[in-house]
Amino acid sequence: MEKKWNDTELTASLAKNTLDEIPKPKADAKEIVGLIRHSGKVDGYQLSDHSTVSKAEGVQMAKNGDIKGVGVAHRGETEYLKSIPDGSESNNLGSLPTVSG
Numbered sequence: 001m002e003k004k005w006n007d008t009e010l011t012a013s014l015a016k017n018t019l020d021e022i023p024k025p026k027a028d029a030k031e032i033v034g035l036i037r038h039s040g041k042v043d044g045y046q047l048s049d050h051s052t053v054s055k056a057e058g059v060q061m062a063k064n065g066d067i068k069g070v071g072v073a074h075r076g077e078t079e080y081l082k083s084i085p086d087g088s089e090s091n092n093l094g095s096l097p098t099v100s101g
Contacts, residue, residue: 018073022084025068032058032067032081034099042080046099055080 034046045058045067053061059079061067069091070081083092 019071019082019084020073020079021063022071023063023065026065029066029068030061031069032093032096034097035093036100037098042093045081052099 030047030049030051032045033048035042036044036046036052042055044052044054046052047067056079058067058081059072062070062072062081067081069084070093071084072079073082074080081093083094089095
């Protein structure tokens, strides 16, 4: 039987295809609660335990299962984190506040 997709499911499915990897988070994985920006570009992340990490450290932590709710994508040779699409805009990384690092 053919599955019928609604717009939200289709958008989420297509967005997940842009991710290179969706790591399985550990039980004690942290969440990203803020973005550290320099000249408008994301340079790092603030985590739910109030620590801050660079973009590269965040990518490695996510790959190790230490950050939940994100997948790894790339642009050129640069890897970065992206929210795992779930139909909600409020928990997307781009919706998070900018914090000082």
